[in-house]
Amino acid sequence: MYAAPPIQKLLDELERLPGIGPKSAQRIAYWLLNADRAVALRLSEAIAEVKESVHFCARCFNYAQDELCEVCRSVTRDPQIICVVSEPRDIPPIERTAMFSGLYHVLGGALSPMEGIGPDDLNINALLQRLATEEVGEVLLATNPNVEGETTAAYLARLIKPLGITVTRLASGLPVGGDLEFADEVTLGRAIESRRVL
């Protein structure tokens, strides 16, 4: 035992965080010990506050401080298009593109027979409810381009198309700025399959 117990406790808790190993935990712990009291307490309080005050948006299941999330409360968003994502954490990257101005719907996961996650475990009924009551012209399926995400997208497409709503999917292809040389064959195959006329 060479760290005072409160320091060891902090190290233990920091090491639970994703991407934080023993060395990073140590660096952060000593930084906090060295930091202004106010700076450290702001972090402590921000963590507590996020657990107190953040819950799921009643409409789209994004994280929200009020009943509805920032996106659902905005009057400038286009309610005719809903982007369906697996998790709330998928929303910030889409927002950063500034290419989407519609609303969201968070499924809370993806279909996975392996992990026993079926349609009833996701916010799919709530989505169908929204499609029945809101005037939606397009549903953009933005689940991840992996097995579970593709399965979920295919399942939702089968459910939603009969409602006369346009169903779209994020394009697959080469990452912008990437090298052909280093592209995996599945991605490159998709890029060829989905080639555009110039």
Next chain:
Amino acid sequence: MYAAPPIQKLLDELERLPGIGPKSAQRIAYWLLNADRAVALRLSEAIAEVKESVHFCARCFNYAQDELCEVCRSVTRDPQIICVVSEPRDIPPIERTAMFSGLYHVLGGALSPMEGIGPDDLNINALLQRLATEEVGEVLLATNPNVEGETTAAYLARLIKPLGITVTRLASGLPVGGDLEFADEVTLGRAIESRRVL
């Protein structure tokens, strides 16, 4: 604005931490949002507690929960040898080697004319006080092997040697497991200079 204010606040605070960029901050924030309330609050409280209850050891200036740190309170440590380090964070790596069983003295920095840090800004008087009152046979200077650390070690050696106390310095040389090919010339030069007879 696409994150609820409490989430944005947490992201801002996380990004201040050393080694945590926007992506890591996002990963940690969403992990905390998703985590059990108890897990997140344990981290929040560990940060607050470390700022409440940890201060400097009255004897060696290591971080301590009580008046004296864990090392100074231990009855199994050898009080005849004091290892002098720049910062409290330098102690855990030394403890992990299990090669040192003496006491410590933390200077709280290193001499740096560039940054205006002189002898009076470090816990040097307290060290001399200890050498005058405790029965110390050896002082191991374990400041960093850089310009400031070497300057500080040289300065302390000049002060302490006349007291009739053995002054030692951490060896410089090739890191164990390292490659000669990739060693910088200063380190390799030191390794040659300090070569051992086998």
